[in-house]
Amino acid sequence: MTPPSPPHLFRFSVFFILLTSGVTSQHFLTTERTTLLNLKQIWGNPPSLANWNSTSSTCTWPEVHCRNGSVVELQLNSKELTGSVPPFICELSNLETVSLRDNFITGEFPRVFYNCSKLITLDVSQNMLVGRLPDDIDRLSQLKSLEIGANNFTGDIPQAFGNLSALISLHLYQNLLNGAIPPEIGNLSNLETLGLAYNEFADPEIPFEFGRLISLKVLWMPATNLIGKIPKSLSNLVNLELLDLSLNKLEGELFPELFLFQNLDSLFLYKNNLSGKLPSVISSLNLSQIDISMNKLNGSIPNGFGKLKKLEVFNLYQNQFSGAIPTSMSQIPTLRIFRVFSNNLAGELPPEFGLHSKLEAFEVSDNKFTGKLPENLCAGGYLTGVVAFSNNLTGELPRSLERCDRIVTIQLYDNNFTGEIPSGIWMLSNISSLRLSGNSLSGELPSRVARNLSRLEISNNKFSGLIPPEISSWVKLNVFKASNNRFSGEIPPEFTTLSELTVLDLDGNSLSGELPSQIKSWNSLTFLNLARNKLSGEIPVSLTSLHNLLDLDLSENQFSGHIPPNLSNLKLTSLNLSSNKLTGTIPSSFNNMAYQNSFLNNPNLCSTTQIFHLHNCYIKPSHSNKFPTKIIVLSTFVLLAALLSVLFILRDYMKTKPNRIHTTWKLTSFQKMDFTERNILSSMTEANVIGAGGAGKVYRVGVGQPRGYVAVKRIWNNNKPDQNQENEFTSEVRILGSVRHSNIVKLLCCLCNQDSKLLVYEYMMHQSLDKWLHGKKRKLDPGLVPGFVLDWPRRLQIAIGAAQGLCYMHHDCSPPIVHRDVKSSNILLDSEFKAKIADFGIAKILEKQKPGEGDMSSIAGSLGYFAPEYAYTSRINEKIDVYSFGVVLLELVTGKEANEGDGDLNLAEWAWKRYEEGDPMVGVLDQSIKDPDTYIEEISMVFKLGLICTSTLPSSRPSMKDVLEILKRRHQLYYITEKMKQGREEFDVAP
Incomplete structure (x- = not known):
């Protein structure tokens, strides 16, 4: 008898009725054809099963396999099935194999299969199943293969799994299992494949009993929170072909007995805390893949590794190995990857x-190698x-690299290479990154380069000659770093036509003449460094039109004339015009401490303030000897009077505030710091303000490479904080200081004194989603790319990213x-429009007073986003x-x-009204979405998902895990469709 469905299954049925067209109940007949057609109907009549009809034979349907005219196998993978598994499926009385992988099946583990008496293979992986695994799962006593990975099962693995004695393959990977790994699994003597990967088990060690799995060929346990040492009992697994214990916390040395498996093909132990040396016995195996990177292993690479004649992948990176690479390793005929x-x-x-061999990747950076780069790296043609x-x-540089048509990147910087770059390297058809800085290379820039070249770094070499006008053909160039070379001549106007250029560094050359007066297409430029050259003339006014420019360095040249007033309109985080021949007054917006070192050594430049080491624009210099003397005497009297005044004020202040503590800053870091307290405090100026809210202002602060910028939020300033502000600050620091997720904005550090509290975050180049969706409507100036709107794939990417954070x-x-x-204003976007959740000032950590709930002292949030229950409850949940x-x-x-x-x-009420009135989808779409017909199915799904998330009753809303799963599945469906449209035979989709 099937147990009653839990209450949440009813809510999910409502959910999927909304997302699909739904079905009605009816009497299901017992014939196999009728059973199959009823299955099709209950699972939403997917278009992929359109060939299932009442006229053709069931045994001719591609998804149905028969024996003696009766159905024995259902292969329904990736058919977009929705809903739960109905009990009548076992009316197919001879059913032996059921595969429902990669669908939208919901509910708990389908116990209905207990009634399929001949079932030996069950695959319900990559669905939306939830809850705990059943304690009586051993009722499926005949199962040989059980695949339930990539669902949302929680809790322990029941001990009853150890009773499924016929099992050959068991996959429980990528669930939410967080209990213990039962040693009873060691009883499965017929088991050949065990997949427990990507579950956060409760600090387990590998059960000693796993050594009894004498038939085991695959042990797949990466990212399972394993601790302790690898048990020596695993040396009993003589049939093992794949051992993957990567991405865990295993420690200790690798004992030789672990590598006595003559059938072992793949060994993955990367990213653990393993130490000691590599046992030389490994060289006696028949391995094709070794990955023991990111550990603490040391010693030398055993000479016998050259005997691994099947070896294809060799990853030892990020360890502490020393000594030389055995010569015999270069002679392995199958080697493809060497890292x-x-x-x-x-x-x-x-x-x-x-x-x-046909070498594909050769990565040996950050070591102490000497001598030449091997000449024949590309002999196989696959590098x-x-x-x-x-x-x-x-x-x-080896001339053989000129024949590497598949090469994408060459990174040889910080070595001692000499000579010229072989001409063919510049024209490699697929090369996108050429990084050769920090050598002694020479020669001139070519007139033409490969069309895909986007990154060229040749700084700190001996290159010379002119920048060729043909550089305009380098259309994909994004980063060009060529500082500290011997380039000469003028910067050609053609250079300014490169529209994708973001970083240009020509510092420390011998360039001369004037800058091109018209900067045509450098609209993407964020970094421009032309310091330490011989450039002259006036600073072009056209520079002020580069609205994305953040760093500008023109120091140590011979520029003259006035500083363009509109230069202050740029949101510069770093400016250096020192050591030139500039004249006139510094633009007033630069009159702050952030730019105190930006104008040094310009004798004819003046300032209206005293923060610069320049003369005052209001004091006219005179050749009279008496006038300066009078000035000096007068200044002395003024200084003495000021000093006395300060002493009297200080005396009175100390009397009235005898216990006042001198203000100092306390810095607390939460991430690795690559900047200092001084970097932050010196840039807290109005010129760097990029936003403001109820809690204070937000500043963009330059901290140099490689980070570039940080965002600083000032919670309050020079006022006694009230209790709410104190609570908000404590909450944000408590939460962001402890969480680590790629879709949650990183809190780098906080700075506190008795007057101010500063939160320093990673800088998000594209600011908030709110500005992209609504900025123009509200006439904001978010600093966005002119004419750019969010297309639908990017919007979906943002939705998935934000959902992952929540x-x-x-x-x-x-x-x-x-x-x-x-x-939307608390969803920030980085340079690649990756979404990150921000602003945790009113976040709440749910203590375990009641499951899923916590106290709320006051209503918090923003109008339009309030959940309706705020009006009648004092408790909150997710x-x-x-x-x-x-x-x-x-x-x-x-x-x-x-x-x-x-x-x-409000928007939610309006959307529900439009949906209930049956308005067409086109009537609710944002008109700025390009080609909506291409994505209309996806857009409709997201719209309906938004509706169900805004249901009035909290119990009717899905969890964020369910929301994320729906978004990701739709995203993958679109990806596959697009790849197929492009005519590609192969594409990679995450499970």
Whole structure:
């Protein structure tokens, strides 16, 4: 008898009725054809099963396999099935195999299969199943293969799994299992494949009993939170072919007995805390893949590794290995991937690398190698990258690299290479990155380069000659760093036509003449450094039109004339015009401490303030000897009077405030720091303000490379903070200081004194989603790219990113975190439009008073995003964030603001009304979305998802995990469709 469905399954049925067309109940007949047609109907009549009809034979349907005229197998992978598994599926009485992988099946583990008496293979992986795994799962006693990975199962793995004695394959990967790994699994003597990967088990060690799995061929346990040492009992697994224990916290040395498996093909132990040396016995195996990178292993690479004649992948990077690379390794005929970067390896690189195999990747950077780069790296014709920077390599670049048509990147910077770059390297058809800085290379720039070249770094070399006018053909160039070379002549006007250029560094050359008067297409430029050259003439006014420019350095040249007044309109975080021949007055907006070193050594430049080391514009210099004397005497009297006044004021102040403590700053860091307190405090000026809110202002502060910029939020200034502000500050620091997720903005540090509290975040170049969706409507100046709008794929990417951040807060933090102010202005976008959740000032950590709930002292949030229950409850849970996120989804689809509806309706109410009235989708779409017909199915799904998230009853809203799953599935469906349209036979989609 099937147990009653839990209450949340009813809510999910409502959810999927909304997302699909729904079905009605009917009497299901017992014939196999009728059973199959009823299955099709209950699973939403997917178009992929259109061939299932009442006229053709069921055994001719591609998804149905028969034996003796009866159905024995259902292969329904990736058919967009929705709903739960109905009990009548077992009316197919001879059913042996059921595969429902990669669909939208909901509910708990489908116990209905207990009634399929002949079932031996069950695959329900990559669905939306939830809850705990059943304690009586051993009722499926005949199962040989059970695949339930990539769902949302929680809790322990029941001990009953150890009773499924017929099992050959068991996959539980990528769930939310957070209990113990039962040692009873060791009883499965027939088990050949065990996949427990990507579950956060409760600090487990690998059960000793796993050593009894004598038939095991695959042990797949990466990212399972494993601790302790690898148990020696695993040496009993003589049939093992793949061992993957990567991405864990394992420690200790690798004992030789672990590598006595003659059948072992792949060994993955990367990113653990393993130490000691590599056992030489590994060289006696038949391995094709070794990845033991990112550990603490040391010693040398055993000489016998050259005997691994099947080896294809060799990853030892980020360890502490020393010594030379055995010459025999370069002679392995199957070697494709060779990565040993970030170690202490030394000696010469074996010259035969690439000569005997089709090498694809060769990465040996950040070691102590000497001698030449192997000449034959590209002999096999498959090389895509050479990465050997930060070594002591010498000689010329191998001319054989000119034949590497597949190569994408060459990174050889910080070595001792000499000579010229072989001409063919400049024209490699697929090369996009050429990084050769910090060598002794010479020669001139070519007139033509490969069309895909986007990054060229040749700083600190001996290149010379002119910048060719043909540089205008380098149309994909994004980063050009050529400082400290010997380039001469003028900067050609053609250079300014490169529209994709973002970084230009020509510092320390011998360039001369004037800058081109018209900067034509440098609209993307953010960094311009022409310092230490011989440039002259006036600073072109056209520079002031580069609205994305953040760093400008024209120091140590011979520029003359006035500083263009409109230069202050740029949002510069760094400016250096020192050591030139500029005249006139510094623009008033630069009169602050942020630019105190920007104008040094310009004798004819003056300032209206005293913060610069320049003469005052209001004092006319005189050749009289008496006048300066009078000035000096008068200044002395004024200084003495001021000093006395200060002493009297200080005396009175000390009397009235005897216990006042001198103001100092306390810095607390939460991430690795690559800037100082001084970097932050010196740039807290109005010129650097990029936003303001109820809690204070937000500043953009330049901190130099590689980070570039940070964002600083001042909670209050020179006022005694009230308790609410104190609570907000404490909350944000408490939460962001402890969480780590790529879709949550990083809090780098905080600075506190008794008057001010500063929060320093990573800088998000594209600011907030709110500005992209509504900025023009409200006549804001968000500094966005002119004419650029968010297309639908980018909007979906943003929705998925924000959902991932909230999903982490709700489901992966213990206790859970409720944001309480999810809105489009609190979703920030980085340079690639990756979304990150920000502003945790009113977030709430849910203590375990009641499951899923916590106290709320006062209503918090923003109008239009409030969940309706705010009006009648004093308790909160994660569903208020789900509601607010639903409003954001509706904003992405409609382009409307949260409070923008008809009459008194807000956006959520307006959207529900339009849906209930049956209005067509085109009537609610944001008109700025390009080609909406291409994505209409996806857009419609997101619109409906936004509706269900904004349901009035919290119990009717899905969890963020469910929301994320829906968004990701739709995203993958679109990806596959597009790839197929492009005619590609292969594409990679994450499970």
